[in-house]
Amino acid sequence: MLCENCQKKPANLFIKAVTEEEIGEVKLCYKCAKDVGLLEGYAPEDFPSTPLLIIGLITFPLEMDLKIHRETLSRRCPNCGLSLDTFVKTNKFGCGECYLVFAEYLDNLFTKLHGATRHVEGDLQALEKEDRAFSSRLARLHERLREAVKGENYEEAARLRDKISSLKNTRKRHRYG
Amino acid sequence: MQTNYYSSIIQGFETWVKESAPKSKYVLSSRIRLARNLTLYPFPHRADRKDLKKVAELTIEAVKRSASFRNPAIFPLERLAALDRQLLREKHLISFQQSQGEESRWVIVAKEDLSSLMINEEDHLRLQNIHYGLQLRASWQRVKTIDMELQSLLDVAYHEKWGFLTVCPTNTGTAMRASIMMFLPGLVLSNKIKKIFRELSNSGFAVRGTYGEGSDAKGYLFQISNQITLGRTEVEILEILEKTGQILITKEEAARRRLVEKSGTDLEAKITKALRNLKEGKKLGLNDSLTALSLVRLGICVKMIPDISLSTIDELLILVQPSHTSKYKFSHKKPSSEVARADLIQQHLMACST
Secondary structure, three states: OEOOOOOOOEOOEEEEEEOOOOEEEEEEOHHHHHHOOOOOOOOHHHOOOOOEEEEEEEOOOOOOOOOEOHHHHOOEOOOOOOEHHHHHHHOOOOOHHHHHHOHHHHHHHHHHHHOOOOOOOOHHHHHHHHHHHHHHHHHHHHHHHHHHHHOOOHHHHHHHHHHHHHHHHHHHHHHHO | OHHHHHHHHHHHOOOOOOOOOOOOOOEEEEEEEEEEOEOOOOOHHHOOHHHHHHHHHHHHHHHHHOOOOOOEEEEEHHHOOHHHHHHHHHOOOOOOOHHHOOOOOEEEEEOOOOOEEEEOOOOOEEEEEEEEOOOHHHHHHHHHHHHHHHHHHOOEOEEOOOEEOOOOOOOOEOOEEEEEEEEOHHHHHOOOHHHHHHHHHHOOEEEEEEOEOOOOHHHHEEEEEEOOOOOOOHHHHHHHHHHHHHHHHHHHHHHHHHHHHHHHHHHHHHHHHHHHHHHHOOOOOHHHHHHHHHHHHHHHHOOOOOOOOHHHHHHHHHHOOHHHHHHHHHHOOOOOHHHHHHHHHHHHHHHHOO
């Protein structure tokens, strides 16, 4: 596959280009990408020799004046504050929410690492899903209970307490019975 | 006072070595580790003190309420003496990172089988179990039971598409790392090991020499683990690893047979000498001990040494490590680690002889 810019060298960088309206892909050789300033701030060792997607960072459609789309690079996870830029450099997520924030870049990353993009649920997860529903229901009830107690709404609190203990009991019967 | 309290608990821990185990001639141990994180809390490398503390509190609370983690010993690593942290490390209960004893780093150990749960390591939670010999399934059953219960008590970060969410994308999915520690002197001595390991790394396994990569005897131990965590179920990963282990066992078995046929006398002389060193040496260094123990282990496997059991040697492989030896040096008032190690080995061999 040839570089879409010079049409001479093999393309070894797949660059995802992002604008407000669309997401597109462009394939460039290392030299062209560098010449137009696309790799500013990166060292060659940031890029493995295999073709890969670097995150996309340029305005689209691709003309000769490619510019790093700073806004995309500085996109941050609202939960932990990790920027896309830091994620790309360190290869470490900052919290569970980061996965959702950077979701569009993960298929490529996971294909490279695992040869797959999706988790396959084993028997652990099948059971665990049901547990999760249980624990989040329980957490919500506890939350409401705390509020009720804080607001001195004791009737409501008593009702919630009953509900919590009955939920726990059903759970026990279900699991061990 | 506190320090002594934790020391005495650690002192009371047995090792994961049991009297016997399936395939222990070839596989020292099977280990499974699961990584988990709590939703919304920043991962440890981005968390502040308050978050780290909160994650630890929530987890400890959950463990105390759990039925599967009976009899937990709970260690705040920052309050442990450096030597005690090293002891936990040599027993494979905590990682190197965790043994640094930073703030809000904990480990919880189930006293009955030494399952351990590290808190605020690379991920919020790292649960692991080790079994003696080739027993991946037994380890799997145990971590599965604990994990399922912890998940019902804690809000664990999980996504339908990506599975369990971890700090490193190399762990995402099952977040499971399964490994077997293999004893492969036959393949090392017949120069077959390099080629086999190349093939293994090409098919998605990581191979590490346990005490270095050299061709001397202390390098007979290798850890083989899965690298892929996404796109396969836990059981699929375990089955592939176990099958790989079985194939290596067959190859190792053949290599040992050829070795004994071809150069049995030389081998026996080497092994006898190693055993004599262990039994009579006044001072023994770590490397010399590991080399001699590995040779003796081979001697037991090929029936050149009749009166020592594999488990005796396998316990010694842990006990001769630096911190275990230091502890022995202090408690038995020995002048140096080398003297302490020699004494420790000889006492252990004597106590275990029949």
